[in-house]
Amino acid sequence: MGKQIILNAFDMNSAMHNSHGLWKHPENQRHRKYKDLNYWIELAKLLERGKFDAIFFADVLGIYDVYQKNKAPSIRDGLQVPLNDPALLVSAMASVTEHLSFAVTVSTTYEAPFGNARRFSTLDHLTKGRVAWNVVTSYLPNAARNFGLEDMIKHDERYDIADEYLDVSYKLWEQSWEEDAVTEDVEKKLLVDPEKVHEINHQGHYFKVEGPHLSEPSLQRTPVIYQAGTSDKGREFAAKHAECIFVGGPTPERIRYYADDIRERAKKHGRNPEHVKIISFLNVIVAETTEEAEAKFEAYNQEWSADAAKAQYGASGYDIAEYEDVDPDQPFSYKKKTEGGHYKAATLTKDAPKQLTVGEVLDRFESIDRNSYIIGNPKEVADEIQFQFEESGVDGFNLTHLVTPGDLEAFVDLVIPELQERGLYKKDYREGTLREKLFPQGNATLPEDHPGSKFRRK
Known part of the structure; x- marks a missing residue:
């Protein structure tokens, strides 16, 4: 069997995501139902039926207010506002699925590493190892002001902060608790052996953290690390830390350029480039016939x-x-x-x-950028996905959707079977944690060549 597509649903716990103005479409449900837990539960079931690897939750910590130097254009059309915390959806969605995983976005610029480490350990426990952390450094001026800063921290310094943030996180996840610290020794009246729970005593430029980590080791210890960034600093950070990296570009050739560059950088960090999965974006409008897909596109465009x-x-x-x-x-x-x-x-x-x-x-x-969308019947859509997959050298895609849940339902019902028939997409899930599903030759925990593993207590 050849290489198969990794597929994530790209979403947000908000009234709207990136489907600008599409809240007006009569079939769009998300702006009414995103506050309803049943909406997310049903979405999780749909994605597991489609054998999606994960739902990827984007997040922001402010309102887009650069355009016209005003927040009104964003608020008016629900541009990622109103917006709720994505992490709070995961437990409910995991409870009705067995394999679907969850990538949650958290910023290293505004949230402290100690609390964030506990959040991901908790989610990894509750999902039995189906969690990833999408590491972002945040780019909205309003977010900086929301956290007490007059101006944004400089772009490159945000990555310096993130680099140390990851070191603190690895120490908490990998170093603080020994594997057999929880003893349950009734005779010795010892639930946890204090000799096997360690402070990390991190003293860095940006962070000082004593520890120990409050959570016992989860199945993955460190969640799968996701990251996106095409700047030089961003690619360097991703090549060092990330296991799944999102890259974008107008052509398969440009995407391949970024993918090859990141893999070469990973080698320089002593990593096996096969331990890095490259993910790109996928925009699809599909229907049973080409004519119906084109009509759907035109209807969407009217609401843009x-x-x-x-x-x-x-x-x-x-x-x-x-x-x-x-x-x-x-x-x-x-x-x-x-x-x-x-x-x-x-x-x-x-x-x-x-x-x-x-x-x-x-x-x-x-209008909707037609050149960035695949529009057609199932065979036409699968043809173009296969072309992009093979020409760009990526390992998978983040699938967007303009009308929810209709576009995801159409993709699951019409496109997934076509991809499965071609051997490009799995018919069944592998067993194990998210990391074991993504890297079937490896383990639930970080591989030895990952920089986080150097903090592991021998």
């Missing part, structure tokens, strides 16, 4: 919100409103450096297939 799309682009640190009075034929370029998301900024410059004009950039926000 250009303002919400421009507001989300503010994650780059750039305000697209500043270009609206510029000569549309002028080549598009940035006039300054920002501390926002470099990957977002790159989509209109170095990752664009050609030099764009200001007019071309502004037009991109006015």
Whole structure:
């Protein structure tokens, strides 16, 4: 059997995710039901029926307010607001599934490592090892102000903080508790052996943590580490720490460039590049016939919100409103450096297939970018997924959805069987934790070549 696709559902515990303006579509349920636990329970069952590897929960800690220097465009169309805590969904969704895993986004910039380590140990226990942590450094100016800062911490320094944050986390997960610390020795009246529970006494530049970790070791100890970043600093961090890395790009060739670069960087950190899975984004609109899929796309396009799309682009640190009075034929370029998301900024410059004009950039926000979507019947969609999978060199995809849950239901019912028939997608889950499913030749815990394993108590 050849290489098979890893598939995550890309989602958020919010009224809307990245489907700008689509709350107006009559079949969209998420903005009404995201607060209802049964909605998430049913979604978990659907994804397990489709043999999805995980549901990947994005998260932010502020409102997008760079566009027009105002929060209103984001709030008006529910751009990732209102937004609830994704971690609180996991236990309920895990209780009705056996194999579906859960990747939860938590920022290293604003949350302390000690509390975060307990959160993931708890989730790993309750899910029997089906948890991943998507490590982010946060890019919204409003998030910085929400946590008492006047300005965002500089982009590269956020990664320096994250690097030390991971070291603290590894010490708590891998070093603090010995495997047999919980003894349950009735004769000695000893539930936990104090000699086998250790302080970590971390004294670093950004963090001081005494320990010990409050949680006993879970099945994975360290959750599977997910990360996304296309900046030089982001790729270096991912190559060192991440086991699943998200990369984007306008063409399979550009995605392969990032994938190859990250794998080479992983080698320099002493890691086996096969211990790194590369994930890209997948946007699909599918129906039983091509004509029905095209009609669905047109209906979605009618509800699209250009303002919400421009507001989300503010994650780059750039305000697209500043270009609206510029000569549309002028080549598009940035006039300054920002501390926002470099990957977002790159989509209109170095990752664009050609030099764009200001007019071309502004037009991109006015409707759904058809070039970034696969639209068609099940066979046509599977053909294009197979092409992207083979040409880009990725290991899998994060599947987006504009209308929920309808788009996910259509993908499960129409596309998954076609991919399974081609041998590109599993018909059954492997047993074990998320790490064992992703890396079947390995163990539930970090491999020896991962930097986190050096903290492991021998």
